[in-house]
Amino acid sequence: MISVRNLTKRYESKEVVKDVTLNIEKGVITSFIGPNGAGKSTLLSMISRLMESSGGDVQIDGISLESWKSKDLAKKVSILRQSNSLNVKLTVRELIAFGRFPYSKGNLTEEDNRHIDQAIDYLKLEDIEDRYINELSGGQKQRAYIAMVIAQNTEYILLDEPLNNLDMKHAVEIMKILRNIVDELGKTVVIVIHDINFASVYSDRIVALQDGKIKYHDDTDKIINAKVLSEVFDMEFNVHHLGGKKICTYYQEGLCDCEDKSCIHKGNHLTIVQ
Template structure:
């Protein structure tokens, strides 16, 4: 479980995230949704310790994120940011192999190589594994980054807008991959999504944010309510029954 207790991040007198009280259950896929500037990515970055919180406490699997050693935290949680700055003359295989660093410390064993191959294949990157990152499309690079964080094989996986640079077909494919990881491997995935309907179709729980606060948290059926979403996004939304569950219509 991930637990946030009175978590706060203050930027200015007028820009503040929190205080946040939130418990994300273990296993399954939780989507963070909300309008731009709601605090979704900031909250994810604080959970992943890429951004220091000003007040409160965050626990992941019972470990205090602020005080746990990095090498220990890296074995239970991994995070993918929106912006990645890896050297472009890395191959796909080299990039994905970085996911094994908490275990290999840069000295890849046969087991590490096999795990790397597993996730390269899982994300359909085998034909591209020897190509350099700067030779790939934005969508191909995004898949390689996701393969890297999955290769770390942590119980908790944090993804900040993993559908960036992906067209609709690849977005559907990516969410299918993540759903498989949650279901078959028992991972806990927390991801920031902009598309409400992707969240509704693939997530187990939805956490909706607005103005730096948790506006609503619950199952898909509990959150996919016209009045709730219309208030959060400040526009009129209608919820209809689709073939795979509720759909928000703008």
């Protein structure tokens, strides 16, 4: 479990994360949602020790974050930042191999290559594994970075907006992969995400932040609620039950609520991609 107690981040006189306390359970996907400036990415960065907190404490499996040695923490927690850039010329496979550095120290073993191959397979990167990163599209790069994190094979995987630059098809594939590594491999995933419907369909728990504070933290079914979401985002939401999932709309009223999956009314409709 990741235990966060009274965590605060302050820049001069401005507090961007304010006295946050929560437990992140093992073996589930927890999504951080909220409007821009709510403190989601800052909170994730402090939990991973990428950013120093101004107060409070984080414990990972009962050990205070500040007590973890860097080499041991890198085998326990991996993180994908919101923005990534490289100044060196690397192939996709070489980038993914960096995920094994806490174990290999640059001397890849058969075990390391097995994890690299598995990550390449998960992200469907076989066709481009020998291409250079700077030759790829934004979406291809993002998938390569996610593969690097998966190759690190940590118990806790923290992802800051991993769906950036991805088209719909690859965004769905990434969320399916995250769901699978939780369900099949017992990993714990924490994700900052803007797409409410992806959070609804794939998350087990949701933390809703607003103005640096936790507004709500509960099971996904309880958070994906028109009243709750309207309070968090300060706008009107409608929640629909489609295909056994809760799907949110926030564009306009009058969406067809017909249960007939073959409905071809001229009104607005939603499609669920699973």
